[in-house]
Amino acid sequence: xxxxxxxxxxxxxxxxxxxxxxxxxxxxxxxxxxxxxxxxxxxxxxxxxxxxxxxxxxxxxxxxxxxxxxxxxxxxxxxxxxxxxxxxxxxxxxxxxxxxxxxxxxxxxxxx
Amino acid sequence: xxxxxxxxxxxxxxxxxxxxxxxxxxxxxxxxxxxxxxxxxxxxxxxxxxxxxxxxxxxxxxxxxxxxxxxxxxxxxxxxxxxxxxxxxxxxxxxxxxxxxxxxxxxxxxx
Numbered sequence: 001x002x003x004x005x006x007x008x009x010x011x012x013x014x015x016x017x018x019x020x021x022x023x024x025x026x027x028x029x030x031x032x033x034x035x036x037x038x039x040x041x042x043x044x045x046x047x048x049x050x051x052x053x054x055x056x057x058x059x060x061x062x063x064x065x066x067x068x069x070x071x072x073x074x075x076x077x078x079x080x081x082x083x084x085x086x087x088x089x090x091x092x093x094x095x096x097x098x099x100x101x102x103x104x105x106x107x108x109x110x111x112x
Numbered sequence: 113x114x115x116x117x118x119x120x121x122x123x124x125x126x127x128x129x130x131x132x133x134x135x136x137x138x139x140x141x142x143x144x145x146x147x148x149x150x151x152x153x154x155x156x157x158x159x160x161x162x163x164x165x166x167x168x169x170x171x172x173x174x175x176x177x178x179x180x181x182x183x184x185x186x187x188x189x190x191x192x193x194x195x196x197x198x199x200x201x202x203x204x205x206x207x208x209x210x211x212x213x214x215x216x217x218x219x220x221x222x223x
Contacts, residue, residue: 040215042214042216043213091156106155
């Protein structure tokens with residue numbers, strides 16, 4: 001069974017540019033999470049979806065970050081405009097309801 | 113103060129050693145406790161999952177939870193070079209939804 005798929009794996013952009021990350025969860029998983037992982041830190045939740053509804057986006061910086069999960073399957077996380085401090089790994093995870101979370105490999109973002 | 117505290121290490125041990133990894137937490141509402149292993153440039157993968165207090169064993173791995181002390185541990189017996197990774201503790205409340213992670217401990221097992 002395929003795991004959580006994320007793309008791109010690596011992205012380098014200049015500050016003030018927009019960037020988007022894509023996630024395809026494990027088939028049948030209705031809950032999807034986006035996490036931010038800074039170097040030397042544990043992942044921190046940005047947003048959680050149950051099907052197509054964002055049920056917890058309290059940690060998402062809404063001035064520059066946005067996310068969507070159309071049709072309750074794939075999800076996209078966008079940053080516009082990117083800042084130097086956004087350099088990090090963006091992890092996507094999925095679960096069946098509120099069960100075990102399975103993580104993708106992440107997208108490593110570098111903002112120059 | 114962070115809700116979950118974990119010594120970031122790094123920790124280096126010889127092959128075959130017993131490894132002890134620990135986390136403390138402050139939120140008494142946490143009921144689900146997990147250990148994730150993260151290899152370099154990979155996503156975290158679930159290693160052990162424990163509900164409430166007690167011990168759980170899986171092969172060379174043992175997870176312990178002491179809710180009265182707000183302290184959890186992961187023991188690795190007969191450590192192998194393939195165990196070299198970052199180990200993240202994580203925990204969540206009654207809904208088992210949002211996970212709160214420690215900073216991770218970087219472990220190196222030397223052949």
